[in-house]
Amino acid sequence: MKFGVVVFPGSNCDYDTFHALQNVMGQETVFLWHKASDLQNVDCVVLPGGFSYGDYLRSGAIARFSPVMAEVKKFAAGGGLVLGICNGFQILQESGLLPGAMLRNKHLKFLCQPVYVKIDNSRTPFSQAGRKDQVLNIPIAHFDGNYYAPPGVLTELERKRQIVFRYCDERGQLTEEANVNGSLHHIAGVINEQGNVLGMMPHPERASEKIVGSDDGQVIFQSIIDYLEKRAGSQKKKAAKKVRPVVSPLPPLIGNL
Amino acid sequence: MKVRILVSLKPSVLDPQGQVVKNALHTLGYQTVKDVRQGKIFEIELENTDRQVVEKLVPEMADKVLANPIIENFTWEIIEG
Numbered sequence: 001m002k003f004g005v006v007v008f009p010g011s012n013c014d015y016d017t018f019h020a021l022q023n024v025m026g027q028e029t030v031f032l033w034h035k036a037s038d039l040q041n042v043d044c045v046v047l048p049g050g051f052s053y054g055d056y057l058r059s060g061a062i063a064r065f066s067p068v069m070a071e072v073k074k075f076a077a078g079g080g081l082v083l084g085i086c087n088g089f090q091i092l093q094e095s096g097l098l099p100g101a102m103l104r105n106k107h108l109k110f111l112c113q114p115v116y117v118k119i120d121n122s123r124t125p126f127s128q129a130g131r132k133d134q135v136l137n138i139p140i141a142h143f144d145g146n147y148y149a150p151p152g153v154l155t156e157l158e159r160k161r162q163i164v165f166r167y168c169d170e171r172g173q174l175t176e177e178a179n180v181n182g183s184l185h186h187i188a189g190v191i192n193e194q195g196n197v198l199g200m201m202p203h204p205e206r207a208s209e210k211i212v213g214s215d216d217g218q219v220i221f222q223s224i225i226d227y228l229e230k231r232a233g234s235q236k237k238k239a240a241k242k243v244r245p246v247v248s249p250l251p252p253l254i255g256n257l
Numbered sequence: 258m259k260v261r262i263l264v265s266l267k268p269s270v271l272d273p274q275g276q277v278v279k280n281a282l283h284t285l286g287y288q289t290v291k292d293v294r295q296g297k298i299f300e301i302e303l304e305n306t307d308r309q310v311v312e313k314l315v316p317e318m319a320d321k322v323l324a325n326p327i328i329e330n331f332t333w334e335i336i337e338g
Contacts, residue, residue, distance in 0.1 A: 058325055094325070101327040103266075108273050148270060148328055182273075 001228040004032040004042035006072070006088075008063050013049035013085065013205060018250055020208040021046070025221045031251065034066040043228045044081040045072055047088025049141065049203055059102060059144045060090030069095055081125055081224060082197045086142055089189075089199030098192055098199045099157065100149035105142070106182025112141040114213065115180060117165040117188045117202055118172045124191050125227035126198040127164050129219050135172045136165075136216040138202035140180070140188075145201040147183035147190075154185060165189030165200055258306045258338030260315050264324045264331045265296030299323055306338050 003021045007014045014031065022029040030040055039045065053062035063069065069091070076082045076097055084092040092098040105111055114137055122132045130136070149157065157163055166186035169178040179186045181201075189200030204217025266272045272294050279293040301318075303311060319331040 057322070061322070061325070101325050103270065103328065104273055106271075106273055108277060146273075150269075150327070182271075 001027050001043045001225055001232070002041065003027050003029045003044050003046060004039055005029060005046050005048055006032045006034065006068055007048075008034045008050070008052035008066060008091075010052045010054055011048050011050035011087070013087075013203060015250055016203075017046055017048045017085070017205040020205040020217070021221065022250075024208045025218070025225060027221075027225065032068055034063070034068050036068045037071060039068075039071050039075055043232075044083065044224055045075060047072070047082070047084040047091050048205070049086030049088060052087055052091065055087075055144075058090075058094070060087060060092075060094040063087075063091045064095040073097065076192075076197050079194070079196055081228065083126060083220070083224065084197075084199040085203055085205065086140075086145075086201055089201055090144065092197060092199045097197050098190055099153050099162075100147055100187075100190065102142075102144040103146040103148050103182075104144055105146050105180070110141075110143045111145070111180055112139070113180070114139045114207075115188075115202060116168050116170055116172075116178065118168045119164065119219075120166050121161045121164045121191070123161075124164055124195055124198065124223070126189075126191065126220055126223050129223040129226055133172055134219070135168060135170065136202075136207075136219060137214040138204055138207040138217050139214075140202050141206075142181070142201055145181040145183065147181075147185075147187040147201075149184065157187075157190060158185070160193060162191050162193065163187055163189070164191050164198060165202070258303045258311055259336050260301050260303065260311065260333055261336045262299040262301065262315065262319055262323055262331055262333040263296055264299070264319070264329050265294050266328055267330050268294075270328050297323075300336070308335075311335070 119130045119134045165188040167179045191198045204220040207214040207217035275293040275295045282290045324331045
């Protein structure tokens, strides 16, 4: 399957995400420059973490005006899979592709630490390789991750099973202490109503190999791959060929800011 | 013409920064402070001085970019021209 990692000025998890997808998961991966108007026929677009446009105005508020975002919106409208991680999640909210907004963390601290999240809905293209209530150990790194949505929207999110990940403790309990940033309903990740756009604050790319402490993030990437391969298989009646993992230098970024 | 736009969190949205500022003021002895809400100010200079046009443009800009309508409200005024 082919993945595209979008690069905004200020993205800083782009290479980690590229590495996780290409070298760990063995998938063909390309960078998509923020000025690009062509998504290079990717099967899944990933908006990585970082500080696009210096987080000026509000996190993610400026990135949504990038030329590439117009293409991402079209891609999503056509059913393409879009994963937003951290700043990518904030950009998806600002773009109107996902509900809600992020407030400053409840204790006004930048939080950079491993957390536990549990899978609340394992029937999405981003979580199907996991089990319902499975606890994942994935790090967060953000200042604005305190999920907010008006009460009516929250009720709808719950009713439509759009909350995919929730902050919890090691045993999967939704304790107050485990909800480190103060998110409403412990929300760590939500999916759109159509089920093809997911945003999550934890960084699965930073938890994709045991050597870095956890490989629980692979659940998210594997879910996407399984979903795409099944979709491609039912279209072409044959399974997509998996690219063998290669530990090669990452391609340099080309383009002017 | 110059306009000033004030963006602040909606009353229904918790403002942790405002809370901290309130606590700081209490610590300094300003016990009469009941609540603090923190916000942002934008001062925008416009070429168009037609009041009717400006009255349409400013709220439009605030809605589209300056404020996030999910969590923020805005007010604005003409400060020059």
